[in-house]
Amino acid sequence: MKVELFALEGLPDVLPGDDIAELVVLAIRKLGERLQVGDIVVVTQKIVSKSEGRLIRLGDVTPSPFALQWGTANGTDPRVVELVLRESRRVVRMDRGVLIVETHQGLICANAGVDLSNVAGGEVATLLPIDPDASARRIRAGLHAAAGVEVPVVISDTFGRPWREGLVNVAIGVAGLSPLRSYVGSRDPQGFPLQATVEALGDELGAAAGLVSSKLNRTPAVLARGILYEAGDGSARDLIRGAERDMFR
Amino acid sequence: MKVELFALEGLPDVLPGDDIAELVVLAIRKLGERLQVGDIVVVTQKIVSKSEGRLIRLGDVTPSPFALQWGTANGTDPRVVELVLRESRRVVRMDRGVLIVETHQGLICANAGVDLSNVAGGEVATLLPIDPDASARRIRAGLHAAAGVEVPVVISDTFGRPWREGLVNVAIGVAGLSPLRSYVGSRDPQGFPLQATVEALGDELGAAAGLVSSKLNRTPAVLARGILYEAGDGSARDLIRGAERDMFR
Numbered sequence: 370m371k372v373e374l375f376a377l378e379g380l381p382d383v384l385p386g387d388d389i390a391e392l393v394v395l396a397i398r399k400l401g402e403r404l405q406v407g408d409i410v411v412v413t414q415k416i417v418s419k420s421e422g423r424l425i426r427l428g429d430v431t432p433s434p435f436a437l438q439w440g441t442a443n444g445t446d447p448r449v450v451e452l453v454l455r456e457s458r459r460v461v462r463m464d465r466g467v468l469i470v471e472t473h474q475g476l477i478c479a480n481a482g483v484d485l486s487n488v489a490g491g492e493v494a495t496l497l498p499i500d501p502d503a504s505a506r507r508i509r510a511g512l513h514a515a516a517g518v519e520v521p522v523v524i525s526d527t528f529g530r531p532w533r534e535g536l537v538n539v540a541i542g543v544a545g546l547s548p549l550r551s552y553v554g555s556r557d558p559q560g561f562p563l564q565a566t567v568e569a570l571g572d573e574l575g576a577a578a579g580l581v582s583s584k585l586n587r588t589p590a591v592l593a594r595g596i597l598y599e600a601g602d603g604s605a606r607d608l609i610r611g612a613e614r615d616m617f618r
Numbered sequence: 619m620k621v622e623l624f625a626l627e628g629l630p631d632v633l634p635g636d637d638i639a640e641l642v643v644l645a646i647r648k649l650g651e652r653l654q655v656g657d658i659v660v661v662t663q664k665i666v667s668k669s670e671g672r673l674i675r676l677g678d679v680t681p682s683p684f685a686l687q688w689g690t691a692n693g694t695d696p697r698v699v700e701l702v703l704r705e706s707r708r709v710v711r712m713d714r715g716v717l718i719v720e721t722h723q724g725l726i727c728a729n730a731g732v733d734l735s736n737v738a739g740g741e742v743a744t745l746l747p748i749d750p751d752a753s754a755r756r757i758r759a760g761l762h763a764a765a766g767v768e769v770p771v772v773i774s775d776t777f778g779r780p781w782r783e784g785l786v787n788v789a790i791g792v793a794g795l796s797p798l799r800s801y802v803g804s805r806d807p808q809g810f811p812l813q814a815t816v817e818a819l820g821d822e823l824g825a826a827a828g829l830v831s832s833k834l835n836r837t838p839a840v841l842a843r844g845i846l847y848e849a850g851d852g853s854a855r856d857l858i859r860g861a862e863r864d865m866f867r
Contacts, residue, residue: 610783
């Protein structure tokens, strides 16, 4: 078994209203490849947010007194703190200058995915897509229209983790596949029941895409070929542990 | 840019004293491939532990009163609880039947990496390698001897994560590469300084290897080709966040 990961480089700077699926299909053609049944397309959140116009000028943001106080005390732009709080349903940790929240999408991450880099002018923030699964479904439909093939789509974003240094990409939106690969009820080659048996396929795909998409090249999407997956109407919400099963909220 | 991940399947059942490097080189040859400069070999912890004899018969373990009490109360074999505690320097959480510890290697994970599956008889536990970086260095030296090429080696293990469902593989031992890819001081294509700028390359490699190594086939190693990395004397300890920077211990 062999998996191939193609960096889809050289996409133009994405603007609100741009069709990500078209850009991806063009980038695949430029590589001399064609989208095939069994392929999976991983797209980074940043270009999805840009295409959906999830941008806000910092100059248009008035921080609340709380955002002003905490931002000033912690060396963070209070307008950014304000945006993070607006994007959040709950603060998980607010300590040592780090703001970890539960977003309206249910994701637990630093700064609610609000990002300032890579946007011309530097004073514009990108916000996460409002419904990343819906974004993935739209791109999947667009790929079908543009290339005639139905393939799963994963939208990835770069997260930190408790206990470990460095960032990895995880899946925040999926369409066309189940993001968990389950071995419950399966047996290993010796015939013993497999114990810890649910694999976070969506997050593995995000992390693998990170291997080929260096931040220094413009590699906002990756084509993955050769991966076994279960087709279906999965949701990236399946990757979020429910509060009742979580000991670290 | 293109990355290839080859599943190294069909390795025999690994026994104490077996040479993992030799088995890997054989499996690569069986694929009709050759180890090349720039390749990275990812090996799962389980076969490394077996080759190092990190096995213990449960029948030989006498649980302490504490292990007996907690295991009985939580439906876990007290002998396994005993092994987990012996492999730990500290308990992080001990709640809802889940035991999350800091191992003597400094890793924070469930059950200290003690595993019962995949070992003939089912009553034998595998323990993590005592020094997984040293294990990776030995395999790297063995690959050099057997194939004449110096390549990085990553030892991966399957971990759960706070906040997220499903398991992913992370790097618990590395040799020949830096497991963090740093963009500090770099600028994006528009010339803006990159913000969140350290990527957990080692963990991305583990996760990517998980994509090709289904638990149902016997795929205890993966060959990764085409990945940009910084050669050097890295340690998987670089991937562990220091307590002073960690808000979730």
